[in-house]
Amino acid sequence: MDLERPLDALNNARGKRVLLELKNQKQIRGNLKSFDIHINTVLENAEEYENGELKRKLGLTFIRGDTIILISPSE
Amino acid sequence: MDLERPLDALNNARGKRVLLELKNQKQIRGNLKSFDIHINTVLENAEEYENGELKRKLGLTFIRGDTIILISPSE
Amino acid sequence: MDLERPLDALNNARGKRVLLELKNQKQIRGNLKSFDIHINTVLENAEEYENGELKRKLGLTFIRGDTIILISPSE
Amino acid sequence: MDLERPLDALNNARGKRVLLELKNQKQIRGNLKSFDIHINTVLENAEEYENGELKRKLGLTFIRGDTIILISPSE
Amino acid sequence: MDLERPLDALNNARGKRVLLELKNQKQIRGNLKSFDIHINTVLENAEEYENGELKRKLGLTFIRGDTIILISPSE
Amino acid sequence: MDLERPLDALNNARGKRVLLELKNQKQIRGNLKSFDIHINTVLENAEEYENGELKRKLGLTFIRGDTIILISPSE
Amino acid sequence: MDLERPLDALNNARGKRVLLELKNQKQIRGNLKSFDIHINTVLENAEEYENGELKRKLGLTFIRGDTIILISPSE
Structure with missing residues (x-):
């Protein structure tokens, strides 16, 4: 475990729904296709949120x- | 699918209408010619939008x- | 066309009048000499604009x- | 000790609870898994804080x- | 002319008076010595301006x- | 002396108490362990200050x- | 002279008192030791100024x- 790298965690999330927090104070949820x-x-099926609301x-x-x-994995 | 890279998705969008969200809070829609x-x-036939309005x-x-x-592919 | 690169578009604009949108919310129009x-x-014969007005x-x-x-090619 | 490098300190914190201070004025606490x-x-079991409150x-x-x-090691 | 590069234009301005527009909304005028x-x-004999006034x-x-x-060449 | 480099000055400060001024308008004082x-x-024994007050x-x-x-060496 | 590079000017200022203008709107004056x-x-004997006042x-x-x-050479 100690030798894991940050991109390994993203690799494990491929195909799963994730939450992206952006610097412009918006969030995007979608299925992680590639990075x-x-x-x-x-992301596939991406949705943009602002203050918890789908925009x-x-x-x-x-x-x-x-x-x-x-x-982060989407809750 | 797991081995796809982000630029592959852009490559598939060549020639299609896309939406670009910019850091200056404007959007540009146009046909993706190259990246x-x-x-x-x-972009070809690019149009700049602000708050949903064509500027x-x-x-x-x-x-x-x-x-x-x-x-993102333009809706 | 699919193999074009973004700088090819700039190359085709050499010698022509272009509009530059800057991050400081100003625009500069001029003849594209090099990049x-x-x-x-x-730019040659560059002119700075702010809110559509020549400054x-x-x-x-x-x-x-x-x-x-x-x-962008200047309108 | 004089020849230590900054990443050695992060390496020693692997698996331990740490506090991350972010540029967006939020804090994240979690177990450091990799960097x-x-x-x-x-981070594992990450929690986001703002003004000392769990968000x-x-x-x-x-x-x-x-x-x-x-x-920093979380207090 | 088409094969000129941007730094060629700066090279031609060596020794001449130029205007520098800075990101902090100030201007500096001076003789371009090197880049x-x-x-x-x-710049030699540099002078800082703000809103058109020598500071x-x-x-x-x-x-x-x-x-x-x-x-830009200083007017 | 003329051939000294900036990191030499940091090297001489290893183990000593230093003041770090950060871009977020906070200060951190601590013993410089590595860079x-x-x-x-x-830093070891780091303390965060804001407007001169220990936070x-x-x-x-x-x-x-x-x-x-x-x-800078802490006063 | 035409072949001078910007760092040559800094090199000539080693050991002399200089003014540094920072992006956080502060100034630091001190003797340039290295870069x-x-x-x-x-800088040696550095002093921080804000709005012309020693801080x-x-x-x-x-x-x-x-x-x-x-x-810049300090006045």
Whole structure:
């Protein structure tokens, strides 16, 4: 376990629903389809939330890594 | 599917209408013509929106990658 | 067309009048003379606009790439 | 001791409860599972705090390194 | 002309009076003595302006490139 | 002396009490245990101050380099 | 002269009193002891100013390069 790297945790989340917290104070929930070392991320069935409210359905969405604060399994 | 990379999703969107959400709180819709690893992006028939309203027709437009939050197929 | 890169679009705009949208909420219009991979850009006969109003004539101007949001053919 | 490097201190904290102070003025507490040279960090049983109050239980969470101010053993 | 690069324009301005627009909303005018690929710049007889008013005489001044928006021949 | 480099000064401060001024307008005082070329820094017995007032005892703390403005021997 | 580089100007200022303008709207004056290509800088007998007023004597101080706007011989 001690030798795990952060991207391993993202790798285990592929295909699962995740929550992305963005620097613009919005959240995006979606199924994690892919990511790279810059944490550029693609979600399927992405939905944008603001203050807990669904704002937009985005569908398949590419999110630039430098705008992401955290990625967590969606509750 | 597990080995897909984020740029593959952008590659599949070439020629299609996409929505770009920018860090300056504006949106640009246009036909995705090209992109690179910095996510520098060129759109054709680009239109700038603010708060859901069309602000400007920009035509062929180069957008610097570091200003982009997300790219999604336009609804 | 699918293999085009974003800088090709800028290359095609050399010598033409373009609009640069900057991160400081100003616009610069001018004739695109040169650019590099950082999107550092040189314009001839550059003019600075703010809220649609001409503010300053700048002449030959070097603009640092990281301050640029988008580059579009001037309308 | 003089030849220690900052990442050694993070390495010693693996598996222990830590406090992450983020640039968005929130704190995350959790068990440090992994990190890399960008300080991308994975916490288990992560909890988000704001002004000392528990806001959300996040569970396993990936935090992008560039959003982190400091990492400290949780009191 | 088409193969010119942005730094060529700066090179041609060596020894001449230029205007630097900075990200902190100040302007610096001075004689361009040197610059590098980061656009770190040294001016001689530099003067700092704010809202068109001379604020300070700075003399020989090193300006870090990442703080520069644009460089233009001073009018 | 003329050939000294900035990290030499940090090296001489190892084990001594230092003041770190952070970009979030807080200060951290602690014993400098280690640092790297990114100025990632580890302090022992770290204490966080705001407006001259002690806010928190942090103990052993890792501070990400890009959040640091300056490092000075603590008075 | 035309082939001078910006760091040459800093090199000539070693040992002399300089003014550093920082992005946090403070100024630091001190004797330039060393600097590197990131413009990380060490000053001796550093003093912090805000709005022209001396705020703190900092002594020997390391300043991270990315926080610096300009470096000028102190008047």
